[in-house]
Amino acid sequence: MLNKIIKFFLDNRLVTILLLLVLVVGGLATAPFNWHGGLIPRDPIAVDAIPDIGDNQQIVATEWMGRSPKDIQEQITYPLTTSLLGIPGVRTIRSTSMFGMSFIYVVFEDNIEFYWSRSRILEKLNSLPAGTLPQGVQPTLGPDATALGQIFWYTLEGRDSKTGKPTGGWDPDELRTIQDFYVKYSLSTARGVSEVASIGGFVKEYQVELSPNAMRSFGVSIMDVMSAIQKSNIDIGAETVEINRVEYLIRGLGYIKNIKDIEEAVIAARNGVPVRIKDVAFVTTGPAPRRGGLDKEGVEAVGAVVVARFGSNPLEVIDNVKAKIKEIEPGLPQKTLADGTVSKVTVVPFYDRTGIIKETIGTLESALSHEILIVIIVIIVLVFNLRASIIISSLLPIAVLATFMMMKLTGISANIVALSGIAIAIGVVADVGVVFVESIIRYKEMPENKHIQGGKTLLKIIYASVCEVSVPIATAMITTIVSFIPVFAMEGQEGKLFSPLAYTKTYVLGFAFLIGVVILPTIAYLVFAVKIHSAKMRQIGNWLLVVAGVILAIWFGNIIALGLTVIGVNNLTSHLWKNIQMNTYINLAITLLIAVHFLADEWLPLGPERGFFLNILFVALAVGAVLAVLWVLVIYYERILRWSLSHRTIFLLIPFSTIVFGVTIWLGFDRTFGFLSFGSQKIRASAVWQSAVKRFPGVGQEFMPTLNEGTFLLMPTSMPYTGVEQNLELIGTLDKRISHIPEVEQTVGKWGRVNSALDPAPIQMYENTINYRSEYALNEDGQRGRFKVDKDGAFVLKNGSLYQPANGFRRVPVDSLIRDSKGDYLRQWRPEIRSTNDIWQQIVNASHLPGLTSSPKLQPIEARLVMLSTGMRAPMGIKIYGPDLEAIETAGKDIEQALKSISSIVPSSVFYDRA
Template identity: 25%
Template structure:
């Protein structure tokens, strides 16, 4: 079968296990292979393999479309107290097979329901060998008689008008009495010999190779159970829900006194894990909302940002449903609401900053509010986009992971990406709209708690940054040393594949000595179950699955048992509250049972380990070679070495040999003397002891085998084998002892193969230590102490193999993530130096992630590796905030280098702290949770929190110092990056500007007139068009000298005579040289005309910009004047009203004051409209939608007395009028 299957494409691994009477071949395909296609290929190859398998060795069959992890629901069927005698093990097994199993098989999502335990009912014909000999009958004759006397047939029909009568014969056996009456043959006297004359016909059971035990504080003993196997790819939670509903209905149909009771329910674990996720998400959301309100200092603003959280989650859930991503511990466990709201925070913070600059002295109207929000949102659109995109991009490499880690963390990356994408859309659409509607239109300039808190941080931070700038070398050297120390510690850190998920129950792998009988196994398991139930109050019940079921999804021998220890909720534990400590205590309690080994794991973990690499334990040492005895000796030596390694627990040595057997070696010379064949001898032996089915007995819809075998008292020892009689062709009865050598021997117990090579396994679990360090120590000791024979080699499987493969993939994914971050920074800043400067936040963050793992005693795992990838994306945001502010201050040309750093850090301290705080505290519930499923989330959350702490601290201290060093060097190198390239690289997500920066300063520097003119000349399309016309004319001038084409002519052949002629000629037209000069003069004139046109366009544009800018400056200054007048007239109106109320003046003065106040208000409103009009016009001329702030420093107040009296300005009538006023 292995050789035939190895030719199927897309196979990753083929492994097999063969033991007495059973072989199971496991074929592992690549992850992306369709399971139904794979099964079709296997079925086709099985047909081919059957032709090459000798007869009598069985026919290979493909297993149900499920896996070991498909065991989603397990239950026992037992009699209620008082009904135990009415329902024995055989009756309960029949109820399971023909009532419970039959109804469960119709449930959607169910692939198979395996029955386990009890006695499988059969109609047994127990032959008496002495009576067989006395009647000179063979076992084969009895078997044939039973086959021939248990059948129905039909005889067509008789046409007898008006009806057709169908002829039907009924000869099926109806019960024990019918079997007793079957005639085997007639003796010499013609008297028929009946079955009852030579055998006892009774209700029996099949020979068992497995059993099920159940122990509770109230009862203990054998039981009957069922294992529900889920269809591969189905949703476990949904299928279990359907099974529970079906079980509830089935319970009502069972006989009185019989009940179905589940002991393993996958949905319980799912519900606990999802409860943990829900709790962490809710707590994380509440923490993020609190921090937002605290830092923003505005309750409404905090709620606006917080409202993005549920909407982004709805968006993510919708896409999860669309892309078929199920909600589970992994897909939802890494969502950090602090990261999700980052874009919304930028928009809302910008809006609040804009509103805080309100100089109107009154509340905004709704149109004014809309305009303010629109301007701030448009200005910060690039910032919001870039902050979300850079977080989104770093998750892309996680999607490239394959294997187990890809299946686990791929959905996580998808869900986080969906949520961030939803938040990105909301921050650019929903957030501005809600801000305009719900943010207060009345602006208060009083300091709130948030401002006072930031003042506190600023007072403590300012001395630190001053000291850092004074001791720059010390700061840099210290940070580098800290990084070096963390890297050194990281190399010494242990490793594990994925933290063990606490399932809430134990799976104890139990082994007796090789060859132990089923009854011995049952006794020992009952003894172990009793100890666990009585000594540990945490135990609810213990279920023992011994050996193999009839459908062997797990081909265990009779000496092997899967002991499932069902535990109470952890809050009810009293012995200890640590799972590993409880396993240690249970292991010590079970040491009192001699000859039995126990290995503690968990149900899903055990099956998962076995499916992934064929090893049940955490670590499997696989020894490959040809000779089983040599492999056994090597495994014994390795077992001794492993037992000395600290942290190695539950040592398992595979017993490939040592199975006691009764060997029947047929002597060919002897059977030839009696004219017998090997087939006859083997068939007699097989039927006598194993039993052969001679047909079926129907009880309604229930079917039971009719089996022929020797009576149980004749199947007890080796002498019974020797005394089995074989009938020779001449009718003589020959005992087996005369035909074969029958003796005790020790043979192979089981043979395991992987990729067509024999192997043996030394397995161990790890407790109290990480897997990587344990394997390293084992490898070192094995290499030093064991020398393998030629052709033998060792590999390491289990979780270590998964860790090794996943680490190799992470070694690609992490650099890719780092490269993506660096490229995004370069696209944003256009500077390699500044990109590297911001990129330095990543090693600063890594320091905290490493130390956080060490402080919590966590080894490096794939969860932690994914946490580092997520951390790197978040860590650079704070660096972007600071460098952006530094660049803005530098462009003002007003500050020195140290002043830029001090002022920039002071301005951006709030957003830096807010970004880091919400991102880290959003993960806090995951890092601190001890609920079910939190084990997988903890390393990821720990890395992010620890990394953000050090990243924030070092970014605020080390980054400014590095900035001063970088700015001391030569000017930065810039390179133009095409927008199209960026767009493709960001997978279609358009960066709104090449210089887009996350969390840019809310207010830019004021725009001077000269800057406005330069901007207009740079952006105006008419100017660009005129420049292109000059380039066009210059290109045409290059074509003014055109000599035309040169013609070549070749002739060959008999042209002028018999001889062949060869002619070659070239011709060229040369125009008058004066024509070239005239053409050049024409193009030169056209170039000058285009240059003049460009100058005219530039001058006209400059004039329009100057005029519009000056008018805007005039109306802006006039508005300030109106504001001061408004204040004066407001005071005057209040005074006039007071004087009128006190009777000091008449109504005329009050009315006059009101009129003057309203006139000023009207002038303000009209003037504001003029400001908006000229602002729009200036934006049009500048071809920009950025907010414009007029620079007031370029205007100088003119002293009236200094104006020359005869100048045009002095004679201006408008100025004269103003002067008189």
Template identity: 30%
Template sequence: MMFNPIAAILKRRLLIVFLAVALLAAGVLSFRSLPLQAYPGVAPLSVQAITQWPGRSTTEVEQQITIPIENALAGVPDVQSFRSVSLFGLSVVTLKFKEGTDSFKARQNFSQYLAGANLPTGVQSSLSPDSDATGEIMRFRLVGDGVDLTTLKSYEDYDVTKELKHVQGVADVTSFGGQVKEYHIVPSPAKLQSYGITLAQLIAAIGNANNNTGGNLLPAGEQQFVVRGVGLLQTADDIRNVVVAANGGVPVHVRDIAEVEIGHVQRLGMVQYNDQPDVVEGIVLLKRDANATEVLAKVRDSIKEINGGILPKSVQIKPFYDRQALLDITMGTVEHTLVVGIALVLAVLFAFLGNLRAAAVVAAVIPLALCVSFISMEHFHVPANLISLGAIDFGVIVDAAVIVMENIMRHLEEGAEKLDDAIVKATSEVQRAMIFSTGIIIVAYSPLFFIGGVEGIIFKPMAFTMGFALLASIVLSLTFVTATTSFVLP
């Protein structure tokens, strides 16, 4: 007797049902771990070298910063385009990489080549955050009754930003608005001349005084004391008391030749929020390929801790934009499509087959096929977004199961065989037609796999998702549908 795979499946029907339940559980776990996005990130992978050189003209920045960096980065592999911008005191060199380039590898190569740039003494370049154009997941502002903008800015830069950067999955926290605290030393030319002190001497004296020093260890019996000198300048009075020179054996302090004031860095912009003309704002950027839902939950927890213990009670973080709302809409759309799709499939199948249990077996193929898609998406790193998930056609997914179930029902209505014999015979009759018809649909999606550029980024995930689901529907129709039918039909 010839081996029949359908008959072998029916002999192991309990195992098939158990595997289906395991598949459902694995699919749910995979879906929860997928980095869900609202929309696909269509921007190519780019890395920037950001270099600040305060007070220097655009020409100097271009000649001494931008051009050396461009020369150093000329050999970076997999680069698609090269762009640089030189501004007053700022240089930004951007490299865009070819599609499919690994982010970690690209940034590693970028850093390695950037280290060879010949830059002026004391000037260092930094890399842009490991995020993309859709990485903005939260905006917040710092508010405080009776607290000035300079103090709020200091809290954000030294407390809030540091804590939020510790959250796993956060690429960077950028700060906008407010005033950056700065000490201004305003020397008097007449007093400098009267004491015979140059401006260079004043600058050198303040720089030399702003240091901590170490003096090794001082033995004291069985103990040792750490010897160190604490000299970092922390207040305006510390600066005023710095000794610049000696005039006739009398020390000349900064306060004798200059005024020391607390001010702020010259502002180049400001942030307005509703009717408030000037606020302190922060933006949380998501690390590339991180799960936005999980990271947002951790960021909210961190904000609660910061508001509860790190910041003064008079200062609080108040988020006013949260990506989770958009993600909830995406999830709601997918869930609505899934529920409505299953309900419509059940209704149509019941209307045509006249058997609710048979319709339920066919409809169960939808979540199982989706679970296969979720597992495959996680394994092959296919992005999950509104397009890749929302474009799934449930009617097409159940086509194979409908073909098998309809033929089984026809054989049972004729009443010529037992249930198992009817399932084996009916499935064997249509399996080839079912496989080829579903295969044709999969082939119809194949051109999408070869699209490049922005179109490929948008439509390839959809093709992968549907391809995985359709392949799963073929296997499920031959295994799950036949095994379950032997239990639910009389």
């Protein structure tokens, strides 16, 4: 069957080329990378930083304001939990009862469809028996999103419409009203948005302050006042009346529009005199009680979080939200301040997942390009045939593009895990191409085939050579794919995390083999059949290379383009070489140098601050060392093989030692060789044993590796009895202190909860979103950008001034720099700051305040995953169960003190979450 497929596509080369075009165009259209072209319609695959490994859960939130957590637990949480237990597919139910609010987390099995589970919960809530819940209490289903759906946070600020600088001039209640009745509704219409949850400011409400003495004198009760207000705030319909054959609708207009409408409402009549609200109470407008708020660098703020719908493309949703913000900006209100400044309400984002998504995708794009470059270098050196190298190298990008198309069809999003599967498979893809092309070259170099240049005979050679190795390659591919069956069988968080990698790697391997047997033979025929017999045509072609290299070098300002010119000059002077193969060797060397130059320029393994010369020298030495080892193996392979077969015992010590050494590093010296000291404390106490245990402690284990998100989430808590004013003071102080760290770009603190079921935080819990600057200024694709410098290496700013980092760190806005492809990279951290851990330590030092607990090192996505999975805000914790709250609190304090005394635990990171 394979032979028939190979023959069909080799004989029908037009069909093969059309298939190749479909794969390339489809891949370019669905690729997750920010490739601006315009020629091909773009429909990229969904993009996010990491897979959503959270539980398949739904949230039922119930509000009963003013009631204590104990009342909430007994009258709402417990009855609802017992009622929801019978829903099919439910794995477990967690709940939280807090002041005025109940949150129930219904966790379903992973095979239960998301929206099916929502419909089952709604059916159960609608069929609750009468009396299950207190009168007037209505449970609601949370948004159709997961905790990872919180993709965009913003604040509303008064800013100068011309300069964009903050101006203020707006009260918190004004901003909250604009947010709730204009911005929120507008952004909710953006495609893919599940919810826009407001926070901060003051919700305006009518407030009636009763006078007990006046109520006593008029003989009215609180219930009478409540009933009068309720009855006065309704419209009444009184059917119709017909006058002169015309029908009129009769309406009694009663909706409250201002304070006076409430004041004039009649409660009762005493001796024919109406008793109105204003006779027994004072009516005014004021703020509703608050259970959460925002603070931006010490100033109270108003804002919201945008939640993406389940299954949507987060990057696309963010783009839709930004487009909607741009659309509503002209309609946002503005006012002229006392000094004549025009202050316009502006939407200012402070957490935007676009940055981490693009940086992650940009990093993997760079990794893939670096990997492909390295593979091309190895192929050029080992195959030592430029045409063959071109054929093999073409297989790599085609397989990757085809994989993007398959990811789009199967609904797999592009994230760091899925794209890592592609990166892992690149080497195997190259192996497929090498085997096929080497087989073709071997057939071509047979004595009876050396004179063949093209035509049907070349087709027969390619067909025979590809058929010979197609079955072994198919067996190898199938074996590799079958080995991933355990990964496909994973369930829960493990399956959600690793299955995208298994799928993408399988797609790459499958397409590599498909391209190898279907498309590669045609490419090989087209490449090997091209022979320019006319010396005049060869000369013209070489002169075109010379001119093209010069033009490209001038156009793009990249001197490496002159490599084409050098190749052209080498070809024009090839007649000067005595050895006819020397011309080929020089062209291969030039190609190799170009590839190494591009790799060094993109990779910069020693860092931009070391300069390009040292980086390219390091890359050249590293590549040279690897290739030297490969060439030694190629040249002396037979001799090495004969020695290994003659000295089998000695040779087997190498793999055995490797296994023992690897196990020792993995498990640790004590666990690996502990059996040698069984029953002997003297051996364990010896200096040699203790030194080995210290040197090989074992490799730590972590389920989810940490991803640098570019944002920290500081989550301390205060005591449970702290009030709103104390929380405002603490969060403001935190933000002020953290914002003074030079590497911190912006900090916004949240206390309490936003108006969403996804945020069940009490008012004493804080979340400080801290955006820190990347080590080097990045472009829109998340890759290091170059900026214009003068002859002394100082960065040129748009206002004509200069910035020299060596003379001392100071903040320079990236938009004041001038982008230049021949410029330098801007390092934005102080010299003593070498990693994100150093920045976090600066934050920890600044956040030590009396009355606040410490906080684990968390980031927004990481924290949401942790809280979604465990119900706690730390990656490691202890849950305590007991007969009553007093016993639990006593045990919690004792455990807190015990954990702080353990040597491997940082004492400041341990705190008991007081109830």
